[in-house]
Amino acid sequence: MVEEMQMGAATLSGDGDVLYCNRSGALLTAREAVLGAPVSSLLDEQAAVCLRGMLQAAENGVARGEISFRKGGVSVPTHVSVTKLSLEGTPVFCMVVADLTERKGWRRNGALEREHVAGWRRRRPTG
Numbered sequence: 001m002v003e004e005m006q007m008g009a010a011t012l013s014g015d016g017d018v019l020y021c022n023r024s025g026a027l028l029t030a031r032e033a034v035l036g037a038p039v040s041s042l043l044d045e046q047a048a049v050c051l052r053g054m055l056q057a058a059e060n061g062v063a064r065g066e067i068s069f070r071k072g073g074v075s076v077p078t079h080v081s082v083t084k085l086s087l088e089g090t091p092v093f094c095m096v097v098a099d100l101t102e103r104k105g106w107r108r109n110g111a112l113e114r115e116h117v118a119g120w121r122r123r124r125p126t127g
Contacts (some may be wrong), residue, residue, distance in 0.1 A: 008078075011087070012039055016055060025097055028069045028076055039095075051080070055093055058082040066100065076101060084126035092117050 008025025010018055021034045029042045040048035047067040057063035062083045068075040077100040082093050 008095075008099075010039070010095045012055075012093040014091045016040060016052070016093075019092065023026075028078065028097060029071055029097060040095055044068060044070055044075065051082075053084050054080065058084045058093055059066070069097070082121070 006010065006024060008028050009020075009022045010025050011020040013065060014064060016038055016039050018034050018037050026034050028070055034042070047069070050065060050067050054063040054065055054067075062077070064080055066079050066082045068077050070076070077099045079100055081096045085092055085094050
């Protein structure tokens, strides 16, 4: 079931190393060697700092936020939810990642369209 999710799902060690990643999560990074890698190596520096803060916040419950993963040379905006669990007595983090690329594109295109219409209205002759 987790393998078939459209969203990325990963299990991280207490240190932030990727212990498990479903196919959708691996596709977000376009890296073959995701398992065993520090999750911070999949992020730019600012996103890595943000995720570290989310992991700390997840000590007390679910932490959510938007960060960007690196996919080749491209930044992929995502919404991330992280929660701390115990797996056979070992603390781990469960992370669910939703790709926001299309959603951000819709917002940008909608803003451009509204800007175009507003400009057309300003230029339209009255009378």
